[in-house]
Every structure is written in C-alpha cells, then in structure tokens.
Amino acid sequence: MSEGQNSRIHRKDYAAPQHLVDSVDLVFQLDPAETVVHATMRVRRNPSVEPTEGLALHGDELELRAVSVDGIALAEDEFEADSEGLRIHRVPDAFELRTEVAISPERNTKLMGLYTSSGAFCTQCEAEGFRRITYALDRPDVMSRYTTRIEADKANYPVLLSNGNRVGEGELPDGRHWVKWEDPFRKPGYLFALVAGDLVCHRGAFTTASGRAVDLEIWVESENADKCEHALASLQAAMRWDEETYGLEYDLDVYMIVAVNDFNMGAMENKGLNIFNSKFVLAKPSTATDDDYEGIESVVAHEYFHNWTGNRVTCRDWFQLTLKEGLTVFRDQEFSADMISPAVQRIKDVTRLRTAQFAEDAGPLAHPIRPESYIEMNNFYTATVYEKGAEVVRIYQTLFGKDGFRKGLRHYLESHDGSAVTCDDFRESMAEANGADLTQLERWYAQAGTPTVRARGTWDAEASRYSLTLSQSQRVMPKQAAPLPLPIPVRVGLLSPGGSEIPGSARTLELTAEEQSFSFEGVGERPIASIGRGFSAPIRLEVERGLDELAFLMAHDTDAFSRWESGQELAKRVLLGLVNEVQAGRPLQLEPLLVDAFAKVLRDASLDGSIKSLTLKLPSEELLSQELSAVDPDAVHAARSFVVRELALALRSDWRETYDRHAAGSDAVTKPEVDRRRIKSRALWYLVALEEPETIALATQQFGAATGMTDYEAAFLGLVDLVCPETDAAIASFHARWKNEPLVLDKWFRMQAMSSASNVFDRVVALAEHPDFTLANPNRARSLLYAFAAGNPVGFHRPDGAAYRFVADQILELDRINPQVASRIVSSFNQWKRYEPRRGALMRAELERIASTLSISKDVREIVERAIQG
Numbered sequence: 001m002s003e004g005q006n007s008r009i010h011r012k013d014y015a016a017p018q019h020l021v022d023s024v025d026l027v028f029q030l031d032p033a034e035t036v037v038h039a040t041m042r043v044r045r046n047p048s049v050e051p052t053e054g055l056a057l058h059g060d061e062l063e064l065r066a067v068s069v070d071g072i073a074l075a076e077d078e079f080e081a082d083s084e085g086l087r088i089h090r091v092p093d094a095f096e097l098r099t100e101v102a103i104s105p106e107r108n109t110k111l112m113g114l115y116t117s118s119g120a121f122c123t124q125c126e127a128e129g130f131r132r133i134t135y136a137l138d139r140p141d142v143m144s145r146y147t148t149r150i151e152a153d154k155a156n157y158p159v160l161l162s163n164g165n166r167v168g169e170g171e172l173p174d175g176r177h178w179v180k181w182e183d184p185f186r187k188p189g190y191l192f193a194l195v196a197g198d199l200v201c202h203r204g205a206f207t208t209a210s211g212r213a214v215d216l217e218i219w220v221e222s223e224n225a226d227k228c229e230h231a232l233a234s235l236q237a238a239m240r241w242d243e244e245t246y247g248l249e250y251d252l253d254v255y256m257i258v259a260v261n262d263f264n265m266g267a268m269e270n271k272g273l274n275i276f277n278s279k280f281v282l283a284k285p286s287t288a289t290d291d292d293y294e295g296i297e298s299v300v301a302h303e304y305f306h307n308w309t310g311n312r313v314t315c316r317d318w319f320q321l322t323l324k325e326g327l328t329v330f331r332d333q334e335f336s337a338d339m340i341s342p343a344v345q346r347i348k349d350v351t352r353l354r355t356a357q358f359a360e361d362a363g364p365l366a367h368p369i370r371p372e373s374y375i376e377m378n379n380f381y382t383a384t385v386y387e388k389g390a391e392v393v394r395i396y397q398t399l400f401g402k403d404g405f406r407k408g409l410r411h412y413l414e415s416h417d418g419s420a421v422t423c424d425d426f427r428e429s430m431a432e433a434n435g436a437d438l439t440q441l442e443r444w445y446a447q448a449g450t451p452t453v454r455a456r457g458t459w460d461a462e463a464s465r466y467s468l469t470l471s472q473s474q475r476v477m478p479k480q481a482a483p484l485p486l487p488i489p490v491r492v493g494l495l496s497p498g499g500s501e502i503p504g505s506a507r508t509l510e511l512t513a514e515e516q517s518f519s520f521e522g523v524g525e526r527p528i529a530s531i532g533r534g535f536s537a538p539i540r541l542e543v544e545r546g547l548d549e550l551a552f553l554m555a556h557d558t559d560a561f562s563r564w565e566s567g568q569e570l571a572k573r574v575l576l577g578l579v580n581e582v583q584a585g586r587p588l589q590l591e592p593l594l595v596d597a598f599a600k601v602l603r604d605a606s607l608d609g610s611i612k613s614l615t616l617k618l619p620s621e622e623l624l625s626q627e628l629s630a631v632d633p634d635a636v637h638a639a640r641s642f643v644v645r646e647l648a649l650a651l652r653s654d655w656r657e658t659y660d661r662h663a664a665g666s667d668a669v670t671k672p673e674v675d676r677r678r679i680k681s682r683a684l685w686y687l688v689a690l691e692e693p694e695t696i697a698l699a700t701q702q703f704g705a706a707t708g709m710t711d712y713e714a715a716f717l718g719l720v721d722l723v724c725p726e727t728d729a730a731i732a733s734f735h736a737r738w739k740n741e742p743l744v745l746d747k748w749f750r751m752q753a754m755s756s757a758s759n760v761f762d763r764v765v766a767l768a769e770h771p772d773f774t775l776a777n778p779n780r781a782r783s784l785l786y787a788f789a790a791g792n793p794v795g796f797h798r799p800d801g802a803a804y805r806f807v808a809d810q811i812l813e814l815d816r817i818n819p820q821v822a823s824r825i826v827s828s829f830n831q832w833k834r835y836e837p838r839r840g841a842l843m844r845a846e847l848e849r850i851a852s853t854l855s856i857s858k859d860v861r862e863i864v865e866r867a868i869q870g
C-alpha cells in the first residue's frame with residue numbers, strides 16, 4: 001500500500017478497510033542497533049465491504065525477515081514487500097498472519113516509531129508511526145486487542161512498559177529478561193506504546209468515584225526523581241475534575257507517564273502509558289517557572305482527558321483529528337480555568353489563538369478545522385485543528401450551557417464507545433441530546449479563514465430602544481466556493497454612562513445570516529455596548545468606537561475578559577497609529593489616554609497580580625503585524641519600543657513602588673505567590689526598558705539573588721534585551737550554572753534567540769555553533785531556531801535577508817535528521833506575501849531554494865510548495 005512520494009490524500013476518498021484485525025500479539029527483542037519484532041495478527045475480511053483477493057499492509061523502513069499465513073511460510077511469488085508496504089496476493093476470509101521484521105531504533109532520528117532517547121527505548125506512533133514498527137493496517141478505524149511481550153538486557157533496561165496491565169514477567173539467558181502486557185481495550189495502532197530503560201518511578205494513587213484503586217506511576221531518569229510531584233498532583237486533579245464535571249472515570253488499574261528528552265510533540269495519550277516530552281513533566285521551583293507549572297498541569301490533564309475523548313472514542317480517519325483534539329483542548333482549557341482563574345485562562349487561550357491560528361488562517365496554509373486533503377498528515381497538527389477546533393467546541397457550550405454540553409458529551413461517548421467516528425457524529429450527538437438543529441454548524445468544520453463580524457449600534461431615545469446590527473463576512477479562499485454565513489454566538493451586555501450594567505441586558509445573540517439586527521428595550525440612557533464577551537466565537541470583531549469608549553469599557557465592563565480585551569484594543573489602535581507616524585518620519589507622541597488607562601490598572605488594588613500583569617502587557621509585534629498590509633517589522637518594533645519607554649518613564653515611580661511592594665516572598669507555587677511574581681516581573685521589565693544604571697542594577701541584583709526560576713528568568717529576560725557588560729556576564733553565569741539541566745538550558749537558548757538586542761543575529765549564529773546546541777533534540781532545535789524565526793520579528797526579518805538565509809540553511813540540515821520538526825520551522829516563511837516587497841522577495845527566494853533541493857522530505861515540500869503558490 002505504498003502511497004507514492006507526495007501523493008495527496010482526500011477526505012472524500014475515504015473507504016472502509018477491506019480487512020479487520022481482531023488481535024495483535026507483539027514480541028520485541030530489543031537492541032538499539034537491531035530490534036526484531038514478531039507480530040501475530042488475527043485478520044478477517046470486513047463483512048461490510050466488497051471482498052478483494054489480497055491483503056495490503058502499511059510499512060515504513062522495515063526489513064522483512066519472515067511472513068506466514070496460518071502457519072505456512074509464503075513463497076516468494078505469493079507476496080511483495082518493500083520498505084513501504086506488504087501485499088499478499090491471496091488470503092482466506094479469516095486467518096492468522098505472522099511477520100518478523102528488523103528495525104534500527106538508534107538510527108531512527110525522525111523520532112516516529114520505536115527509537116532511543118538518552119539510552120532508553122520509547123515510541124511515538126501518532127499519526128503513522130506504528131507502521132515503522134511492524135507491517136500493519138495502520139489507520140485509526142482498525143482497532144484491535146494488543147498483547148506485548150518485551151525482551152531486553154536486564155542491566156540496561158530493567159523497566160519494560162507497554163499499554164494495559166502487566167500480566168507476566170521472567171528471566172532469559174544471557175542476562176536478559178521479559179515482561180508481558182495485555183491491554184483489554186481495543187485500540188488503533190497509533191495508541192500503541194512501549195518504553196524500556198533504566199528509570200525510576202514516582203508513585204501515587206487514586207481512587208475513582210466508584211471505588212476502583214488506580215496506581216499512578218511517573219517514570220523518569222533517576223536525576224529527575226525530585227521533579228515529579230507537580231505532574232502527579234496535576235494528574236490527580238484532572239482525574240477528579242473529569243469525574244465531577246462529566247462523570248467520566250478511569251478504566252485501567254494503572255496509569256503511567258514517562259518523561260522522554262527527545263520528543264517531537266508535547267505529549268502522547270497512548271492507552272495507559274502516556275509518553276511525554278520531559279518539558280511537560282519535570283518541575284521544581286528552582287528549575288521551572290510559574291508558566292511551566294501551568295503548562296504541565298494543562299498538558300497532563302489534556303493527555304488524561306484523551307482516555308475518553310480520543311481513546312475510548314477515536315477518529316475514523318485523520319481528517320477528523322479535530323474531533324479528538326479540538327474537544328480535548330476545550331476540555332483542558334475548562335479544567336485550567338477552574339484550577340487557575342477563568343479570566344486569566346481565557347486571556348491566555350485567546351492570545352495563543354490570535355497569534356498562531358489567526359496568522360495561519362490568513363496565510364497560504366489556511367485550512368478548515370476538518371481539512372479536505374493532505375500530503376503529510378504530520379503537517380496538520382496545527383493551531384487551526386487544535387485551537388480553533390476548541391473554539392468551535394466551545395460554541396456548543398455557549399449555545400446549550402454547561403449542562404446541555406455535558407448531556408451532549410455523555411450522549412456522544414455512550415453512543416460511540418469503542419468505535420472510530422467522525423465530527424458529524426459528534427455534532428449529531430450534541431443535536432440529539434439538546435433537541436436542536438445543528439445543520440448550519442457544519443460550516444465551521446468546512447470553511448477556512450477567520451470570519452469578521454461588524455457591529456453597529458443605534459440608540460432611539462424616544463422609544464428607549466437600543467438596536468445592534470451585526471454583519472459577518474469571510475475571506476474567499478482560492479479555488480473554493482464562496483463561503484456561507486456561519487452560526488456565530490455573540491455575547492453582549494450594555495453599560496449605562498455611569499458605568500453600571502443595565503439589568504437584563506446581558507444576552508447571547510445568535511447571528512446566523514449575513515446581517516441581523518437585535519433590539520434591547522427599556523434602555524433610557526445612551527448605553528455603551530460590551531460586545532464579544534468571553535470571546536464567544538473565533539472571529540475578528542470590528543466595532544466603530546472611539547478610544548475614550550475603549551478606556552471606559554476597560555475601567556467598567558463587568559466581564560473581566562472584556563476589560564482586558566478593551567485595553568488591548570486601545571493599545572493596538574494607539575500602536576498602529578504610531579507605526580504610521582514612524583513610516584511617515586514624523587515625531588512620535590504618546591496618546592495620554594493610554595498612560596491614564598495603564599496608571600488606573602497599576603493603582604487598582606482590586607485586581608490580582610496575574611490579571612494586572614496581563615493587562616499591562618502591550619500587544620505583541622506579531623499581533624500588530626497581522627493588522628498591516630505590507631508589514632515593516634522595523635517600524636512596528638520602533639513604535640512598540642517607543643510606547644514601552646514612554647510608559648516606563650511616565651509611570652516610573654509607580655513601577656518602582658509596585659516592584660518594591662511585591663519584591664519579597666517565597667518560591668512556593670501558590671496563587672498568591674504566582675500573582676505577586678507576575679506583577680513584580682512586569683514592573684521590572686518596564687523599569688529595565690529605561691536602560692538606566694539603577695534599573696540595570698535592579699535586574700542584575702534579582703538575577704544574582706533569585707532562588708526560584710520565575711524570578712531568575714524575569715531578570716534574565718530584561719537583561720538579555722540590552723547590549724552591555726551586565727548582559728554578557730548574565731549570559732555566561734546562566735550557562736555555567738545550568739549547563740547540566742537540559743530544560744533550563746533550553747530557556748537560555750530561547751531567551752537569547754528572542755532578544756530584541758541589536759546584536760541578536762550574531763548571537764544566534766554563534767549559538768548554532770555552541771557545543772550544547774544540537775539539531776537532533778527537538779526541544780533544543782526549537783529553542784533556538786523556532787524561537788528566533790517565529791518569535792523575533794525584528795531579528796528574523798532583518799532587511800538584508802541574512803537571517804532568512806541562515807534559518808533556511810539550518811532547516812535543510814534539520815530536514816535530513818527530523819522532517820517533522822523541520823516542517824514546523826519552515827512555516828515561519830509562509831507569510832512572505834504580507835511583508836513589504838523587498839523582504840517578501842527575499843523570503844520567497846529562500847522558499848524556492850528549499851523547494852529546489854531534491855532531497856527534501858515530503859513534510860517540508862508540502863509546506864514550501866503551498867507557501868510559494870500563496
């Protein structure tokens with residue numbers, strides 16, 4: 001079943017599998033250089049499809065040693081095998097297939113299938129990695145029962161793990177041993193997992209609501225044994241939350257998490273045996289920041305929630321990826337909102353969506369949350385499928401409320417438990433459970449692009465009526481039918497001129513046509529409308545209003561998210577105005593309204609430190625660039641730097657007073673301490689931007705004295721934007737202190753790569769030659785290259801194109817090692833058409849240079865060719 005190089009796969013071509021596989025019994029003889037895999041599968045024809053004579057199995061870089069059907073070895077003319085597949089010309093209706101293959105885990109630098117990481121074996125099989133372990137029907141709608149026997153050298157690999165429950169173990173000659181695992185749940189191959197290594201276990205326990213005792217095991221290298229407590233606590237909190245919120249319990253006797261240093265993704269939800277990028281497991285206050293703690297809590301919960309939404313009910317085909325990912329991201333967002341604070345979580349989610357997904361949706365790789373075609377599935381693990389997918393799931397909850405959503409989710413899981421289904425099945429379950437017609441909602445799955453909603457309000461004093469007209473429009477995609485109106489819930493509320501909410505005015509408006517008007521009766525004074533509360537749909541909202549109205553909403557809105565949103569909109573308008581002034585060569589002046597608004601927030605004792613810090617953060621250069629038609633990164637940077645400096649100057653004593661008031665505390669990761677550190681870090685950042693000896697000394701002092709990573713990183717972040725001896729000293733001391741802690745050293749690379757210092761490009765080129773830099777480790781490659789290309793607009797887009805050339809060279813080298821990571825980084829060139837013509841041409845030239853390199857992977861080729869076509 002080889003799919004020739006670069007063939008495109010379409011959703012409309014889906015066909016049910018010819019064969020089903022009831023059981024898969026695997027035996028692994030582990031060896032880093034050559035591992036032998038024996039597979040025994042019970043195969044039968046799928047009774048619901050037209051029969052064919054032969055059997056076709058997927059494979060990728062496998063060396064076939066033996067193949068038999070019902071115990072009889074096949075003759076050479078009875079099958080064809082190559083590195084991409086195994087085709088048996090004639091098979092009975094039901095039979096036992098046995099294969100033996102050899103693979104080389106230590107040479108597997110793609111990190112898909114079975115590979116080695118820091119001396120241990122581990123696997124990653126989603127999306128199509130299982131076929132790199134053995135010949136298989138490697139598609140999510142073929143679900144089987146698995147047993148796994150692992151044999152390995154006992155001294156080097158004392159711990160042998162796989163999915164399900166451990167059912168046997170024993171000794172073998174020559175210092176080897178074996179363990180057998182049995183997974184009672186049917187699953188597709190992408191959920192298979194195996195780990196073998198010299199690991200230690202951090203243990204915990206959980207008793208489910210119905211009284212089942214579950215062992216919780218977090219497996220790590222011995223030097224990380226003291227960094228597992230937070231991941232364990234997060235897992236227990238997630239298990240409890242899913243029971244309380246949706247009535248969903250865990251279903252095996254053991255739940256294992258393994259931390260791995262070399263991992264392409266964040267983490268993987270394999271049944272009963274999650275494999276994690278160590279970044280999302282390991283934490284203690286001296287090595288992990290408050291944001292790292294929140295990231296771990298969210299990813300641990302996400303993978304746990306997949307046990308129901310992904311594993312018990314999985315996807316029929318990979319076009320349905322958002323069925324499990326959009327839903328599970330939504331679930332982890334709701335969990336984090338309950339754990340942290342709903343407003344803080346919503347601000348983080350929306351910022352991430354706008355930064356990554358809105359950009360994707362506006363560029364050449366725009367695709368619906370349920371894509372129509374792909375060449376390499378790994379390229380569709382995107383912000384659109386995940387983050388926008390989660391926003392589409394949120395629409396159901398906005399329409400039906402939390403209770404209606406819970407009813408629909410339970411109905412979906414009960415109707416489809418143990419099967420592989422589609423996004424349509426989910427939508428139907430939601431409709432059935434809530435007695436609603438959700439036909440129009442399908443358009444959210446089918447149409448790409450971010451819709452724009454324009455809002456226009458009028459007040460009729462005589463009739464005491466306020467009317468709000470909403471209209472929607474969407475970008476017309478190349479080669480696509482004209483988009484149809486989407487169902488868009490818009491949460492609104494009205495404020496009186498005095499600043500209080502008009503009773504009964506908070507509503508969810510359902511915009512389903514191109515344009516609709518909604519009226520509010522009994523409105524005796526001209527109201528100020530708060531529109532799009534809680535970011536009730538993934539849209540761009542355009543409301544005609546003055547800066548004073550935004551400042552009013554920032555001060556008075558009853559919805560915490562909307563207060564932040566109004567502040568961001570106010571800052572964005574001011575900043576975009578200044579970008580114009582920079583480009584026109586006019587002198588810059590800061591709008592006093594913005595200074596006033598910032599001062600009010602800074603002095604407001606009722607706001608917690610996290611909300612305050614988020615509100616006092618200006619929109620990023622990436623977000624500002626999205627608003628421009630011919631992006632000039634230097635002008636954007638100049639405008640934003642000007643505002644930062646002016647705000648620092650105008651409120652200097654407030655920043656200093658805020659810093660001093662929040663300076664002392666403990667390193668504990670508790671809400672009051674986290675809030676305290678957030679506002680303290682924000683204050684320090686503005687102070688350092690003044691570049692005065694006194695403020696540089698403040699940062700240097702904090703950097704030297706910090707015992708917790710949050711304070712340490714905050715001080716370094718300030719210093720690394722400067723060019724001065726204190727910066728050089730901090731860079732050297734950071735490295736000397738943390739050179740043996742890979743996750744902390746990643747931060748050292750990342751923060752330097754994202755620095756706005758004038759010499760950043762030279763620093764980045766030197767870092768690529770640093771002995772601690774390697775392209776073979778995804779975290780390390782991303783901390784330098786992705787951080788620089790995607791997170792440092794002014795450095796990456798330097799006008800001479802040298803940084804484009806440098807990053808493209810690195811991508812070509814990385815692609816030979818790990819195409820999946822290379823194709824992520826190459827996406828940084830996708831937006832070339834949106835830049836001013838000189839830079840756009842330089843970016844395009846690098847895309848063409850990459851495309852003309854014959855040996856590039858299909859991962860990278862799919863991205864660059866679509867980017868060039870625009």
Ligand SMILES: [Zn+2]
Binds near residue numbers: 302306324325328
């Ligand atoms: Zn996921």
